[in-house]
Amino acid sequence: MDLKAQLKTAVEMAAQQLGATVDAAIQETPAGKAGDYGTPAAFLIAKTIGGNPAQIAAQLAQTVQLPQGIKKVEAAGPFLNFFVDVGAFVRGVVEKPFEMPQLSGKVVIEHTSVNPNKELHVGHLRNVVLGDSMARIFRAAGQTVEVQNYIDDTGRQAAESIFAVNHYGLKWDGVQKYDHWLGEGYVRLNADPAKPELEPGIREIMHRLEAGELRSEVEKVVHAHLVTCFRLGARYDLLNWESDVVGSGFLKRGMDILEASNYTSHPNEGKYAGAFVMDVSEFMPGLEEPQVVLIRTDGTAMYAAKDIGYQFWKFGLFEGMKFRPFTEDPEGHTVWTSAPDGDPDLARRFGHADEVINVIDSRQDHPQTVVRSSLGVAGHTGMKERSIHLSYAFVTLEGQTISGRKGVTVSADAAMDEAQKRALIELAKVNPELSQRDDAGEIARRIGLGAIRFAMLKAEPTRKIDFRWEQALALNGDTAPYIQYAAVRAANILRKGQEAGFAIDGTGADWDMLPDIDLTLAKQVAKLPQIVAQSVRVHSPHVVAQYALDLATSFNAWYNAKDKNGKRITNVLESEPGLREARFALVARLRQAFEETLDLIGIEIPAAM
């Protein structure tokens, strides 16, 4: 049990002795206030048993049993403040492994899901980075994670691109990235004044797509997309193709489940006569029109109906798709795909989620809520609660709506190229010798991609992002390079220590020599597990990104700390024996915290900067 939990218990027991049962909040004392952790519990106690909060706090200070590692308690007005034993606390942080949340169960995370008809643009980056980071964070919190990528291979967009290739007689030169080449045909078709007359041809392609005849054409685009996503650091377990979802009968099986519900009906009169509709008013209050059409009068399905069947499948309400390996990711792990010629999932390996997270932009809020509500309509309220739409605001480009057709777009590949290029230029500027090293390109890659990923997830998902080069690829300030630099600096200290023959694992440390300033740093390091827990709770990686910044800021402040005469006071190498070893051990732990934290958001630390 961590220190804060122990303090909470201690305070609540002391309150019990005074005759009050309270939920005591333990928080860090504000900077400049006495103590390390405090609680306003006296307010609550005063409320239940009467009396003056300040007096009650004073009483608590007398009676509370101090857990190990706390050396002093005192009342500060109505607040009760605890002082930790610096040496014991830092030693605990250094020696004990992080107590990460131990969640169980399986979460299916769907992200990317880009139309297979043109290259990814910078707006897609946000989706991929959000989903991939969530997957990493949930995995760290102990859950089984399955990342799925939905391939809409029967949609109009895919059809238009393939039609354009045939219609204009376009030939791929084998050099240009395939998805970029295909996208050019799409743009050309949509700029073609004759497009309305080409409609029959496009429809024919759509029918052939639905029949699965053009699968290999679409697979080529998907492979090209994966190149982009792999480069960004994203990894997938399974690609689900819309044609397979449809072909597996998920639509009918979903509708069969909904048929049994009291919330669905086949009206005989009114404007919905002849259709199959679902009343979602219980789950989506305040709607003007609570009836959602699932099956039209002519018997064809609405898109939402397909989505519902697919969501039901993710939760394991039925099975039936077939699977086979599709490709390997850079680490050699197999990425699977649904496929008509695949094998049945006898091991129930895919789907069967306890929680489903769909990373989809906020313009889909309404339809996603309908899908979620359908689980309630089907009577699966638990699944409805654990059906999460990770909704994020769409990305604009220099203030304009991204549109490939209008040419207002920057491809994800170009953005990554530019980011790495800028990183290399900056490297040559600040560290010329380093930029001549063989691994300069790898260093620039980690910095450039880190900068992009961080820019995409440092703010809450509800924030709109306007992609601007200077902002997204900035290398100073609230950025990945700032954090990476701190992590590299920590490694440099450790390297120097080892070169000088000192122990960096705590051997020979005299923990009691540590001053308060080192405690501040150690407290920041110790927060990581709570950060992971919070990130999981709110379903957002921005919590982790912000923490990474805090960690870097704390370390830099500690590193640069000076006394009144301007002399550095935390130089590890020059610290007295005993203190020196304690500090090396703390820096080693900090470095590890950097690695774990950045890994949670898919950012790699360069060997040097």
Added chain:
RNA sequence: GCACUCGUAGCUCAGGUGGAUAGAGCGUUGGCCUCCGAAGCCAAAGGCCACUGGUUCAAGUCCAGUCGAGUGCACCA
């Protein structure tokens, strides 16, 4: 019109279940490298936390309303 999201420094954003003087970055001004690397640090300036009312010992945080911005509201996908 209805629903959802948002309104915190000039700009871009943080501010777990309400708690002790509201924090960063960019930009502005002024300092700090005879170095465990300055992609860094310190300091200054900059805030009726959109507005009004309510709940509470305590509200940036919760509730209601107002104003403003964005998004979505087809038997489309």
